[in-house]
Amino acid sequence: MPASSDPPMDEQVVVTATLPAGVALHARPAADLVRAASRLPVPVTVAANGKRANARSILEVLALGAIGGTELTLIASGPGADDAVRTLAEVVASLGA
Amino acid sequence: MNPSADPAHVGLVLVSHSRRLVEGLAELVGQVAGPGVTIRAIGGAVDGSLGTDADRVLEAMQAAATEPGAVVLMDLGSSVLAVNAALEDLADEQRAWLAVGDAPLVEGAISAGVLASTGATLAEVAQAAEEARDARKL
Numbered sequence: 001m002p003a004s005s006d007p008p009m010d011e012q013v014v015v016t017a018t019l020p021a022g023v024a025l026h027a028r029p030a031a032d033l034v035r036a037a038s039r040l041p042v043p044v045t046v047a048a049n050g051k052r053a054n055a056r057s058i059l060e061v062l063a064l065g066a067i068g069g070t071e072l073t074l075i076a077s078g079p080g081a082d083d084a085v086r087t088l089a090e091v092v093a094s095l096g097a
Numbered sequence: 098m099n100p101s102a103d104p105a106h107v108g109l110v111l112v113s114h115s116r117r118l119v120e121g122l123a124e125l126v127g128q129v130a131g132p133g134v135t136i137r138a139i140g141g142a143v144d145g146s147l148g149t150d151a152d153r154v155l156e157a158m159q160a161a162a163t164e165p166g167a168v169v170l171m172d173l174g175s176s177v178l179a180v181n182a183a184l185e186d187l188a189d190e191q192r193a194w195l196a197v198g199d200a201p202l203v204e205g206a207i208s209a210g211v212l213a214s215t216g217a218t219l220a221e222v223a224q225a226a227e228e229a230r231d232a233r234k235l
Binding site for chain 1: 125128129130131204207208211212214215217225228229232233234235
């Protein structure tokens with residue numbers, strides 16, 4: 001991927017990340033994701049199973065009902081969005097490790 | 098309670114009519130929030146039956162009323178009355194470190210506990226608890 005400058009304010013950055021097999025977004029993995037999202041400078045939306053969640057909200061993330069192997073879509077916009085979604089995608093891939 | 102908890106994190110005081118209910122909740126919240134969040138679980142009457150022990154509620158709230166603060170969540174009825182009565186018995190400088198959350202007990206405690214584990218402030222953790230009122234499960 002080429003070095004990218006921050007996108008314009010309204011432009012969304014979207015990446016996908018797949019939950020490791022056998023790692024559902026239940027209690028501890030979901031909390032790990034929320035803690036990582038809380039450290040990011042921009043809010044990230046997680047979409048899966050036709051639902052969307054604020055990645056900083058444990059209850060919304062739990063309500064996604066995402067089981068192991070589910071592809072999550074991570075969405076952010078504005079300055080820092082690119083780094084934020086890529087950081088969170090790495091966290092998703094490493095959950096349960 | 099988890100005495101090894103990090104005082105840099107906002108804590109939780111959970112009040113229920115049932116000792117078993119609130120101890121189970123503390124176990125669940127402790128698992129998702131991790132060991133850094135102090136959880137004080139107060140449930141049941143003096144004799145261990147279902148009810149509220151106002152003295153123990155007050156003791157727990159006094160112990161929790163230090164920097165960086167704690168969010169107090171309760172189930173229903175006399176638990177709410179006991180928390181309100183305890184607030185009145187606290188000094189102003191203690192009361193400032195407590196935020197009573199108007200939230201569903203289980204969902205509010207999990208939401209607040211996870212946010213507390215990020216090092217969030219008392220106001221932020223209290224808001225996370227209250228956001229649980231509107232969170233949909235399905």
